[in-house]
Amino acid sequence: MTSITTLPILSHGEEDLAGRWLPDLGPIYIKQRVERLTRRYITVEHLRDRIAELPQQFHCPKPRPWSSLRWNAIAADQISGISVETFCAILQGTINTEAPIHGYTQASRQYLTHYYPRMARFVGGTVDAAGQTTSPGLWELEEKRHTPALIAIYKQLAGKKPVLVPYAARPYTSSGAPRADLYRHGLHRIATEYGATCLYLWMMAYTTGPLQAVLGELLIDEINHMTKFWGFGRWAYPQTNLGTIASTLTQATVRKWRQPGLQGSLLHTLRRMTQELAWGQWHVSHQLTFLYSFDQVMRVLWHWDQSLTPSYLEALLGDRPGGNYNADQLVQDSANRL
Numbered sequence: 001m002t003s004i005t006t007l008p009i010l011s012h013g014e015e016d017l018a019g020r021w022l023p024d025l026g027p028i029y030i031k032q033r034v035e036r037l038t039r040r041y042i043t044v045e046h047l048r049d050r051i052a053e054l055p056q057q058f059h060c061p062k063p064r065p066w067s068s069l070r071w072n073a074i075a076a077d078q079i080s081g082i083s084v085e086t087f088c089a090i091l092q093g094t095i096n097t098e099a100p101i102h103g104y105t106q107a108s109r110q111y112l113t114h115y116y117p118r119m120a121r122f123v124g125g126t127v128d129a130a131g132q133t134t135s136p137g138l139w140e141l142e143e144k145r146h147t148p149a150l151i152a153i154y155k156q157l158a159g160k161k162p163v164l165v166p167y168a169a170r171p172y173t174s175s176g177a178p179r180a181d182l183y184r185h186g187l188h189r190i191a192t193e194y195g196a197t198c199l200y201l202w203m204m205a206y207t208t209g210p211l212q213a214v215l216g217e218l219l220i221d222e223i224n225h226m227t228k229f230w231g232f233g234r235w236a237y238p239q240t241n242l243g244t245i246a247s248t249l250t251q252a253t254v255r256k257w258r259q260p261g262l263q264g265s266l267l268h269t270l271r272r273m274t275q276e277l278a279w280g281q282w283h284v285s286h287q288l289t290f291l292y293s294f295d296q297v298m299r300v301l302w303h304w305d306q307s308l309t310p311s312y313l314e315a316l317l318g319d320r321p322g323g324n325y326n327a328d329q330l331v332q333d334s335a336n337r338l
């Protein structure tokens, strides 16, 4: 990956990580910058490398070091095509969505621990008999630097501290069908990592210099986690397909409608995300470029997904504990718990 630390703050028309930088970027330029960022950071080869290193990271977990970043040089003139106020409102929401990472990792660890202890350790580390963390997981170590980074950006741009609204992570809840619970939970995790990937890529399209460099580090982390969760899910649930995903998502949504207090559906997550990110205040051109980022990233993911054959994944991650879990059974198990 190109080192960004030595790049000067750019003036009119110079190239940055997303292409040509202009102080008044319009939607057409932003669209091109989104494409350029996707080609730079999210290629099939890159995703292949991220899943291929998973066994080694099970064995020897080490967080990816960040480049040295010029925090004090972050300034409002490194934003173009969106107002600083809207950008700060988005940052504020992102800060509240990233926390509390420890709660997220511990819920994921509990869903994984019975069938997939290696992945449980990767996301949530190890705990003692009383449930206290004895060593954090790699996912947590990498994610927990995001909130402080976003707070530092916010302070530089707004000249004040952001308002932190603490949320409790949704705790582990068993329905009695652990495979189906894990599948639903995993889809959720992949969706949030994918959302974060698209968000940071989109924010990079509107920024340059030291600000863009920090967002680049967040982006690389999110791509890494999204890829590992997706690839692992394809190995753990090889029989599943688009139909299974659709059924599971529909069931989760129906469950939410039947039990309005339930905090378990993707619909709920999506609604919370759009509220947090102040979506209603965005200009329509921002909404369109944001959706375009989702489209561009998903195209690469689908293309890469074709290479995730059962034989490739078994060679990489070994045999599945407990054998195959039939897709019909998965849908049935989920439905039985409604």
Ligand SMILES: [Fe+2]
Pocket: 098, 143, 146, 196, 222
């Ligand atoms: Fe994050």
Ligand SMILES: [Fe+2]
Pocket: 143, 192, 193, 196, 222, 225
């Ligand atoms: Fe993440």
